[in-house]
Amino acid sequence: MIAIGVPAEGKDEPRVGITPETVKKLVKAGAKVTVRSGAGLRSHFSDQEYTDAGAAIAQSDADAVADADVVFTVRRPELSLAKAMKKGAALIGMLDPFSDAEGLDALAKTGVSLFAMELMPRITRAQSMDVLSSQSNLAGYKAVVDAAAAFERALPMMMTAAGTVPAARIFIMGVGVAGLQAIATARRLGAIVTATDVRPAVKEQVASLGAKFIAVEDEEFKQAETAGGYAKEMSEEYKKKQAALVADHVKNQDIVITTALIPGRPAPKLISKEMIESMRPGSIIVDLAAERGGNTELTKPGEIAQHKGVRIFGLLNLPGQVPVNASSLYARNLQAFIEPFIDKETKALAINWDDELAKGTGIARDGVIVNAMVAERLGGKGTGAAKADSKPARAARTPTKTGPAKQANGRKAPAKNGATPKEGKTT
Numbered sequence: 001m002i003a004i005g006v007p008a009e010g011k012d013e014p015r016v017g018i019t020p021e022t023v024k025k026l027v028k029a030g031a032k033v034t035v036r037s038g039a040g041l042r043s044h045f046s047d048q049e050y051t052d053a054g055a056a057i058a059q060s061d062a063d064a065v066a067d068a069d070v071v072f073t074v075r076r077p078e079l080s081l082a083k084a085m086k087k088g089a090a091l092i093g094m095l096d097p098f099s100d101a102e103g104l105d106a107l108a109k110t111g112v113s114l115f116a117m118e119l120m121p122r123i124t125r126a127q128s129m130d131v132l133s134s135q136s137n138l139a140g141y142k143a144v145v146d147a148a149a150a151f152e153r154a155l156p157m158m159m160t161a162a163g164t165v166p167a168a169r170i171f172i173m174g175v176g177v178a179g180l181q182a183i184a185t186a187r188r189l190g191a192i193v194t195a196t197d198v199r200p201a202v203k204e205q206v207a208s209l210g211a212k213f214i215a216v217e218d219e220e221f222k223q224a225e226t227a228g229g230y231a232k233e234m235s236e237e238y239k240k241k242q243a244a245l246v247a248d249h250v251k252n253q254d255i256v257i258t259t260a261l262i263p264g265r266p267a268p269k270l271i272s273k274e275m276i277e278s279m280r281p282g283s284i285i286v287d288l289a290a291e292r293g294g295n296t297e298l299t300k301p302g303e304i305a306q307h308k309g310v311r312i313f314g315l316l317n318l319p320g321q322v323p324v325n326a327s328s329l330y331a332r333n334l335q336a337f338i339e340p341f342i343d344k345e346t347k348a349l350a351i352n353w354d355d356e357l358a359k360g361t362g363i364a365r366d367g368v369i370v371n372a373m374v375a376e377r378l379g380g381k382g383t384g385a386a387k388a389d390s391k392p393a394r395a396a397r398t399p400t401k402t403g404p405a406k407q408a409n410g411r412k413a414p415a416k417n418g419a420t421p422k423e424g425k426t427t
C-alpha cells in the first residue's frame with residue numbers, strides 16, 4: 001500500500017500540498033495518508049477535516065514523512081526533510097528546479113527521487129496536473145483585485161445624479177494563462193480593458209473576452225509563437241516598435257498588469273522609467289513577472305515601489321494570497337499526477353520512469369541528477385551531473401544567474417519543452 005506524507009510548509013508559504021478532498025480520493029485509490037498537524041491551517045483546512053477524510057495526523061514533519069513512499073510539498077523543502085524520508089521515496093512539489101542547483105543536488109544526494117511539478121509537459125494528458133496554469137490563473141485574478149483595492153477610484157462607469165464616474169482603463173501585457181484571467185476579472189469589474197502580446201494566437205481570445213487587442217503586428221509578430229505555444233525573444237527592431245506603441249498607450253492607462261514571460265529567459269522589460277513617468281499620479285502597475293526580474297524598469301521584487309505617484313506592485317506569490325483555492329487546485333494537480341503511478345492491484349507506488357510525465361518532471365533518482373539542465377547548472381560538479389540524461393527538460397521559468405538555458409552540449413535549449421510534446425499543445 002502506498003504511503004503519502006505531507007509536511008507543513010515554511011512560514012512564507014500559506015498553501016499546502018493536500019486537501020481533505022484529495023485525501024479522500026487518494027485513500028479511495030488505496031493510499032495511506034499522513035498529514036503534519038496544522039499543515040492545512042493557513043488554507044483553512046483543519047486537522048479534524050483531514051482526519052474525517054481518512055488521514056492520520058503526525059505531530060512533526062519528520063513523523064509525517066518517515067514512512068512515506070511519496071511526499072507532497074508546495075515549495076522545495078529544507079534538506080532535513082529529505083533526510084527524514086526513506087531512500088528511494090519520491091518528493092513531489094514545485095521544487096524551483098533552475099535555481100540553487102547545489103541545494104537541489106544536496107537533496108538528490110539523500111537518495112530521494114525528486115519531481116518538479118513546474119516541468120510538467122504541457123500536453124493534453126497532463127492538463128489536470130499543470131501547476132503553472134492552476135496557479136497563474138489565480139495570480140491573474142488576484143493581480144486585478146489587488147490593483148482595484150489599492151486604486152483610489154472606482155473601476156466601472158457610474159452615471160449618477162451628481163455626474164458620471166468614468167470607467168477605469170486597464171492594460172494587460174502578456175496574455176497567457178494569468179493575462180487571460182486578468183482580462184476576464186477586469187472586465188467583470190467594469191473596466192475598459194486593452195491587452196497586448198507578441199503571439200498572434202491570443203488576438204481572438206482577447207476579443208472574445210471583450211477587450212481590445214493592440215500590438216505591433218508585423219511579419220516578426222506572425223512568427224513569434226514557438227511550436228510549444230510560447231513566446232520567442234523578439235528582435236531589437238521589434239522591441240523598439242513595441243516600446244513606441246506601449247509608450248503611446250500606457251500614458252492613458254490607470255492600471256497596468258504585466259505578465260510577460262519568455263521560457264528560459266529573464267522577463268522582457270516592457271515598461272521603462274519614462275513610460276511610468278508619463279502615467280497619471282495614482283496609477284498602478286502590478287508586475288506578475290517580478291519573480292523573474294520584472295517587466296518594468298522600476299519593479300522591486302517583493303515590494304511596492306513608488307515613483308512620482310505611480311505605485312508598482314512587485315509582490316511575490318500571489319497564488320499564496322488566495323491559498324484556499326490555490327491549495328485546492330494544486331492538491332488536485334498532485335493527485336492527478338500520482339494516481340496513475342499507484343499499482344491497481346497491489347496499491348503500491350509504481351513510478352514508470354519511461355512515462356513522459358515522469359521523465360519530464362523527474363530531476364533526481366537514486367542520488368543522481370537526471371535532468372540535463374540542472375546538471376548543466378552544476379557545471380559537472382554535482383552528484384549526477386556526469387551521468388545526466390542528455391535530453392534536456394523544458395527550459396526554466398525561473399531566472400538564472402547563468403543566463404539563457406543551455407543544454408549539456410552547450411547549445412541553447414529549446415523553448416520550455418525539452419521533450420517535444422507528442423500530443424501537441426492545447427490551450
Ligand code: NAD
Pocket residue numbers: 121122123124126127130132133136173174175176177178179196197198199228229230231232234259260261262263268270424425426427
Ligand atoms: P507565459 O507565462 O510563458 O508568458 C505569459 C505571456 O507573456 C505569454 O502569452 C507570452 O506570449 C507573453 N509575452 C512574452 N514576451 C512578451 C513580450 N515581449 N510582449 C508581450 N507579451 C509577451 O505563458 P503561459 O501562461 O504559460 O501560456 C503560454 C501558452 O501555453 C499559451 O498559449 C497557453 O494557452 C498555453 N498553455 C497550454 C497548456 C496545456 O496545453 N496544458 C496549459 C497552459 C497554457
